[in-house]
Amino acid sequence: GEGRRSYGRTTTASMPHRTVLTLRRPVGVAALLISFNTPLPNVAWKAFPSIFCGNGSVLKPSEHTPVSAWWFGRLCLEAGLPSGVLNVLQGLGPEAGGPLVDDPRVALVSFTGSAATGRAVAEAAGRRLAKTVLELGGKNALVVDDDADLDRAVEWTVASAFSNAGQRCAAASRIVVFDAVYDDFRARLAAAVPDVDEIGPVISEASLERILGAVESAREAGATVLCGGTRVGDRGWRVAPTVLEDVPADAPLACEELFGPVATLHRVAGLDDAVALANDSQYGLTAAIHTASVHRALRFAEQVEAGVVVVNAGTHGSEPHMGFGGVKQSGTGWKEAGVEALDVYSETRYVNLVVDPALA
Secondary structure, eight states: OGGGOOOOOEEEOSSTTEEEEEEEEEOSEEEEEOOSSSHHHHHHHHHHHHHHTTOEEEEEOOTTSOHHHHHHHHHHHHTTOOTTSEEEOOSOIIIIIHHHHHOTTEEEEEEESOHHHHHHHHHHHHTTTOEEEEEOOOOEEEEEOTTSOHHHHHHHHHHHHHGGGGOOTTOEEEEEEEHHHHHHHHHHHHHHGGGOOOOOOOSOHHHHHHHHHHHHHHHHTTOEEEEOOSBOSSSSOOBOOEEEESOOTTSHHHHSOOOSSEEEEEEESSHHHHHHHHHSSSEESEEEEEOSOHHHHHHHHHHSOOSEEEESSOSOOOOTTSOBOOEETTBSSOOBSTTTHHHHHEEEEEEEEEOOGGGO
16 A cells, blocks of 8 residues: 555755755665565565565565465566566575675665575675665564463464464564463463464475474473474474473573474563563564553563564564564664555655745
């Protein structure tokens, strides 16, 4: 809907007979590099605002999910989009994504993916001062207060941690529970996790082996596997929904984005400790709190270091009209989606209109 509203503004100036206008203009050629985890939404997330703002767009999907982007390009042509406005480029990152990032004709690079790859993209694009938008990883905390509706908190924990096989940058991977309700919540969660109906596959065998290896390393270091921790069946790359406890806050499993259906349980004394643990991360994408107190909810929202905060629901689920993006290692601060996407995919031009009253 924002494609019809290219917001500008008119304001006054300090000198007489002068008015200042702002206009939005296209950036130029935009390189759109997307992740595999939700391929068609990721396409729409970048392609629509880029095109609506007037940019020539080159979309590079993940090599793991090429077909949805290809079909989207076909549908755009059938819908009447002029040839060349949207271009779909297939290939591996080094052979296709790398040249796009390096090409001086590309004015804007928008990348969604891991923090490690994002740093490489930022370094390459930064050498030529290209506008760079990064939406990177998360190690998102879901906090359960001692006055929370525990059944609802369990429901949202399961949805946030395990939907899409945990392959969400906004997945809840750290579940932070007040000591007063920890044992009760733990029992309810342990009963609910095995009932997860259908866990989808992770993206590759390498990903499956990496996830299971990380769980096993945590177990060897003293963590307790409360649920899961194994492969599901012998066909497909499915990991059982996994919950671990007794994982130190500074352990790799509690610090590094795993991108799989794995969550760690953490016990805290109260709100201050919950906020401190949530903020003890290199990431700052999303966070959630379950509480009956609006006072605690707003205090948490003010103090937690995250771009998106949710009260009494999951860490994922932002809607298209809402700006989305994180702080710290979760991104560069630009917000995609919502009206904020206009700032990503357009540049603001300031027009100084000076009137001579004598010629009126």
